[in-house]
Amino acid sequence: MSPATSEADRRQRLSLYPWPVPTSVRLADLTTLRLGGPAPELVTVTTADEVAGAMRAFAGQDVLVLGGGSNLVVADAGVPGPVVRIAVSGVRIAEDGDAALVTVGAGEDWDDVVAQLVDAGFTGLAPLSGIPGSSGATPVQNVGAYGTEISELLESVTLYDRLTGEVRSAPAAELELAYRSSILRGTARAIVLDITLALTRIPTTVAYAELARTLGVAPGATAPEHRIREAVLALRRSKGMVIEAGVDDPDTRSAGSFFTNPILDEAQLAAADAAIRAAHGPDTTYPRYPTADGRTKLSAAWLIERAGFAKGYDGPGGRVGVSTKHTLALVNRGAGSTADLLALAREIRDGVRERFKVRLHPEPVFVGVQLD
Structure with a gap:
């Protein structure tokens, strides 16, 4: 006040x-x-x-x-x-044979919803297990993990328009969902009240190589949904990315992945490739993935680590740092401040840009502060 x-x-x-x-x-x-x-x-x-x-x-x-x-x-x-x-709650399931439309209140804990729907026999959500936060946030940044994004499952959202006071349904296509973004991100115009997912009972194809190795299947094969969920939770725990009641893991005091994987056009990729080979040798190989629009996605974690910011790297005074389990997570070690965290984030961003000619962009939403 x-x-x-x-x-x-x-x-x-x-x-x-x-x-x-x-x-x-x-x-x-x-x-x-x-x-x-x-x-x-x-x-x-x-x-x-x-x-x-x-x-x-x-x-x-x-x-x-x-x-x-x-x-x-x-x-x-x-x-x-x-x-x-x-804190809008509720999970409503309207089944039609092996398909269903599932409407989830925006305040429902996302992982609780995933667990409930996997237990009910629905498929497709297990790769998104263990992601912290509320269900209403999932379309805002088009959350994704292990080869799946919410955009692949989202049917529609119910929005409260803060300018008009109107409550309306918006189809997923209206949200312009892209890699970690949507028209809802970075704007205060609308509030998500609920989301509706289109689900089936068709076995999930395991596309992500790390997840496939953990499950012991070939990429492109299917696996039972419960096994996928267990494997994803195990992988996320190993990276300090699962928040569990009664478990005091300092590496979970984070906002998840702090930087998105950079997506480069042809000229940007050429500059990055030259810098990477100049730093690590002409025969260097590194993670790179073609995107649907003809660009190339690089691994932010690979770039960060090779720019000198390994797991456990200390930020100002050791009060914040890079997670000891996951290079993309910046963590509060208990006595840190937001100013400390931003100083570390700037150091990493600038270090990667200087060494590899790649600019990293933050994934979290900033309130009252800026990275630049």
Whole structure:
């Protein structure tokens, strides 16, 4: 609450909806990085009507809409406006033979949903096991792992338009889903209320080489969904990428992969290739994957490690660092700050650019801070 806002004004606003609101919240308690300063107010909303009521109550203020907090980097100073946490629940399954449309509330824990649907015999979701955060966040950045993206399964989303107050259904095609992006990312215009997935019981094809090796099958083969889920969870645990109650693993205090894999056009690839071979020899091989639009995707983890930032690399004062298990994860070691984390991220980004002529782009959403 800003100094200019009187207690009477605050009480007037809060009379617009019936649920209690704490006077303050520490955002470090709501993010997987365990970083971020205070916010003056927090409200948790569980229905579309409550979302609309909260947004009316906070009209004219800079509202931070929060899900599971797994992809946020929040300023040490916190945020000046209120936080609205989306907790719309429910999983509704409409079956038609071996196919189904499954509508999931935006506030449902994503991995709980994956577990439930795998147990129900549906296929396709197991490669997305263990991803932290809420279901409503999955289309915002088109989450993906082990050869699967949510775009392959998403039918539609229900949105609350913050400008008009309208609640409407939007087909997946309208979201312009691409690699770790959508038209929802980086904008405050709409809030996801639920997502609808088109699922089947057709066995999942294992396309990702690392997952295929773990399962002991050839790439392109199928495997039982439960086995795929178990293998993905094991792989993610080995990289510190599974958050589990009662397990204190410092490497899980992260926002997941901090940088996306760079996708380069022909000229950019030529410059990167020359720099890589100049640094590591003319016969160097490195991970590179053609994309559907004729560009080439490189491995950010490979570039980061070979630019001198190995697993366990220390950031400022050792308070933050590169995960000891996964090169792409930047972790808060317990006494870190967002300023420390950003300093480390800049060091890595600039080091990769200097050595390999490749610019890395961050995956998390920044609140009150910038990397540049």
